[in-house]
Amino acid sequence: MEIAKALGVEVWLRGGWAMDFFIGEVTRDHVDIDWFAWAEDAPALTGGLLRYGYEPLPGSPAGQQLDFCKQGVENSFALLSKDRFGHVVVAGGPWAGEMWPEGMLDAPDGRIGALRCRIISPRAQIKIKQMMPVWVAGRPRRRKDTEDIARLEAALRERGTRPA
Numbered sequence: 001m002e003i004a005k006a007l008g009v010e011v012w013l014r015g016g017w018a019m020d021f022f023i024g025e026v027t028r029d030h031v032d033i034d035w036f037a038w039a040e041d042a043p044a045l046t047g048g049l050l051r052y053g054y055e056p057l058p059g060s061p062a063g064q065q066l067d068f069c070k071q072g073v074e075n076s077f078a079l080l081s082k083d084r085f086g087h088v089v090v091a092g093g094p095w096a097g098e099m100w101p102e103g104m105l106d107a108p109d110g111r112i113g114a115l116r117c118r119i120i121s122p123r124a125q126i127k128i129k130q131m132m133p134v135w136v137a138g139r140p141r142r143r144k145d146t147e148d149i150a151r152l153e154a155a156l157r158e159r160g161t162r163p164a
Contacts, residue, residue, distance in 0.1 A: 001117055007048045009041040011118065012105060014078065014128070018119040019148050021110025023155050028144065032074040036105070036120065039079040039091035042066060049075075063092020095135070101127045122152045 004011040013021055015034030020026050037045055042063075049068050050056070057067035057074065066077040079091035080100070088105060090098045104124035109116045120128075129145040156162065 003048045003052055004037070004045065007041075007044050009045050009048070010038060011045075011077070012036045013110065013117050013119045014125065016144070016148060017117075018110065018125055019122070019152055021112055021117050021119045022107070022122050022125075023151065024111060026112065027151055028147070032076060035075065035077045036080050037066075037077045039063065039081050042077075042079055045077060061093030063096070064090065065093070100124065122156055126152050 001011065012018070012035065013033070014036055015032075016028065016030050017033055020028075020030075046056070046066060049066075052070075054068035054070045054075065057069055060067050060076075064079060066079065068075045068077075081089050081091040083089050083097060083099070087102075088100045090096055090100070101121075101124035104120045105118075107119050107121035107124075110119035111117075126149050129149050132145070133139050133141045
């Protein structure tokens with residue numbers, strides 16, 4: 001977050017950490033940190049991460065995601081773009097142009113203690129976790145995703161909001 005802020009780059013937590021920042025506490029162990037960032041900021045973000053000792057990881061299609069590791073912790077930045085109608089879409093790779101859930105980037109900041117961070121909306125997080133096995137053929141539904149969906153739905157209900 002500090003690197004992105006220093007670079008003037010917007011990032012949003014996604015995945016398990018986004019859920020925890022929405023709920024306000026760490027609910028489970030995490031092996032990585034998942035982010036969203038604008039594709040146009042990828043060169044600046046890459047340069048900043050490299051200057052701070054992050055090592056690039058191979059694997060993701062160019063233009064779709066940046067993957068880095070530092071001190072054994074992976075940070076993955078799924079890249080975003082907008083289509084001609086202003087919808088947030090996948091920036092590159094085989095799913096380039098596919099829409100992300102409406103309102104995904106409109107959530108208020110999440111917080112754990114004094115630490116605040118931009119997060120994707122909990123409804124978008126639920127949708128992504130529900131649909132990932134459909135969108136990515138052969139990817140099984142993971143137990144942690146099912147548990148995360150239940151936690152997010154319960155947190156939304158506690159706040160008087162319908163989960164879907």
